[in-house]
Amino acid sequence: MRAIQFSTYLVFVTVLLLGYTQARAQSTSLEVLYQNTQNLAGEIAQLQTEAKALSGERQASLQLRITERQLELLTAFDTLSDRIVEEEAKDRAQTELKVKLAPQLLALGPLIKAAINRRLAAIDNLEQTHEVLSIIWMADYLEHNTFIDHAYLRLTQHAKNLADLQLDNAESTAYLHQALQQRAEVLAGQIALTQKELEANLHSLAASPDDAATQQTVKSLEDKQNITTDSLKNTVALLQENNLDAGRYKEILIKSTGDITADILDVNLLKRLSHAWLKNITDYALDNGAGLFFKIIVFLLILLVFHYLSRAGAKLLRKSLAKSTMPVSALMETMVVNLCRRMILLVGILLGLSQLGFSLAPILAGLGVAGFIIGFALQDTLGNFASGLMILIYRPYDVNDLIEAAGVQGRVQRMNLVSTTILTIDNQTLVIPNNKIWGDVIRNVTAQKHRRVDMVFGIGYSDDIEKAEKILKDILEVHPQVLSEPEYTVKLHTLNESSVDFIVRPWVETENYWDVYWDVTKSVKLRFDAEGISIPFPQRDIHIYQTEKTA
Incomplete structure (x- = not known):
């Protein structure tokens, strides 16, 4: 019980401490945020003083760093402005801080404008400092455009902050609207020009596919086009956010990229x-x-x-x-x-x-x-192809032949280099891969013109063997489909347990095989019955012995 009470007390104290800490952080957050802006502003002023003492490339490089810090300062002011608006919504007066911030906030717009203009000028001067479309040129082109896109985004947020703090944002808004429309036009023009250059180089590459220089130019132009298109996408998003018409630029994006997305449609x-x-x-x-x-x-x-x-x-x-x-x-x-x-x-x-x-x-x-x-x-298919060629070369069977292969018996209907189609005796169509046929025993039933019919007939042990043999020969001699050459065979073959077996082997045309088989079997049964010759079946003699029980 004491443990439960102690745990409850500990939770209660923890909640109080967290509430106190959060309240303390809220009470000092505005001061900390304001101090951060002042520290960044001081760093920027120090860098600007250092830049005045430099010249040439060193001064230009430091100036670029200053513009990056100015964007950081603008982001810090965005956070501070949002915090002030939140506090005012809670009926907490922040008039003194707003008065201190107003001159700095109003001065930020011209600073960002100047930074954007310097970056635009740097893009225009890239051809003078680097070889066009070189790796260094492409890296600087990407870096400048990325900075400009971010700067316009921050400037849009800055104009919104001024409006939220009830400060005059007319100048920043007017500049932003004009600058965004101008940038969209410039980017659209650059996309069109780059596309023409790309098409011309692709045409040259089609004529000379192995031209390494043209291949590299095409790749560089495609990279430049991607960078410019991404910047136009960002600009279109800002145009929409500022309630400006972006329809024509969306059309250019769809035509240049071929991508139809929900955010631009x-x-x-x-x-x-x-x-x-x-x-x-x-x-x-x-x-x-x-x-x-x-x-x-x-x-x-x-x-x-x-x-x-x-x-x-x-x-x-x-x-x-x-x-x-x-x-x-x-x-x-x-x-x-x-x-x-x-x-x-x-x-x-x-x-x-x-x-x-x-x-x-x-x-x-x-x-x-x-x-x-x-x-x-399709390696298996190639195996079937090779097997099909071997079948065509060695010709183990032909169309309409009755064959037995791959465990299937039927007539060959057609064949290609991959498979053979067989119609079974019970009228089923089977398609068998050639490698299964060639890799197995092929039994061609109808390959020869003549075929021997093998039959066995049994008589009883008490029947007349000579008479039975004569009957069998008579049946074969009178049958019109039994061939005289080769000569048929009728011989006493086996003395089985219940019968004396004769083998009967007439030769026939292959197509008459089953007709002769069925006719002879029927005739033998009828003649044996008429002549009194029995056709035995298996028999068993059962002997029962009974023994008397002794008392």
Whole structure:
């Protein structure tokens, strides 16, 4: 119980201490914040005194550091101004501090303006100090633009602080509005000029792809364009924050970057973009419509001509293979003819694309690279391809052959270099990868013209063997589909447990195999029954022994 009371007391004391500390911090925070601003202002004054004693690059470098400190001072004043507004909202009078701050706050606007102007001048003078688009030039260009964007952001906050403290912000606001609109126009112009330079260098690079200097120039121009575009995005955001029209600059951003984001999109902009795109399409159609229409007609004519050429070439090749003395399977014939036809069509498509203005060299190079990547990714498919070639070369089966391979029995319907399609006896279509067929035993049932039918018939031990043999021979001799050559075989083969077995092996045409099998089996059953010859089945004799129980 005492422990609980002690814990409660400790929590109560802790809360009181935290409340006292927070109240103390609130009572002194304004003084601390104000002192921070004064310290920064003193550092800036000291740096300005030192800069007057310097000249040249050292003075310019120190001046840049001064502008950075001025932005820090502006941020400190923002924090202090927000704090004063909060205190006034709580009915805490801060009139004395506002009076002390007013001259300093009002003096900050001209200081930031001067810092921005120095940075803009530094950008204009970059060509005199560094080689254009060099690494140093690009670093300074990025640094200056980043500073300017931040300065305009701080200046926007400064104008808001003046309004919150009921100080005159008309001059700062007027300058800010004019400067933001002017900066947006300048950045938009720079984007347009850089884009033209970039397009010209890309055109030169297309003519000379291995030109290292042009490649570096293109990369530098793209980096510059990205920096300028980012600055325009920041400026557009500030224009919107100051309730200024930014529609035309949003349009430029979308056209230059291709990115349509929620923060730069509105209904009016969509209308303007739609009108601009429609106008561009209309102008292009008026300027190039006739030529483009003619190119499309030529493209379609080329495809049509090569379509008929592919059919004629396939027909001619099929006739040539049919007359060839070299034995060619139907599978290989179909494969070669289809490949020839597709190659002719591919040539036609490439020629048609060239008429539309497409360069064939990049397309062919892309096809080569894509083929390498696809081949590496589809190694199993390449195995099927190799197996398909081996099947075509060695021809273990052909179309319509009845085969047994990969655990499947059926007739071959068609084949390509990847798979073989088989129709099973019960009318199922199976597509089997070629490597599974080539890697297994292939049993071609219909490869030979003649086939032997193997049958076994049994008679009882008490039946006449000679009579049974004569009946079997008579059945084979009268059957029209049993061949005389090779000669059939009827022999007593096995003395089984319950029967005496004859083997009956007639030769037939392959397509008559099952007809002969079924006919002979039926005839044997009917003749044996008519002649009194039994067809035995397995039998067992069971002997039961009974023993008498003794008392």
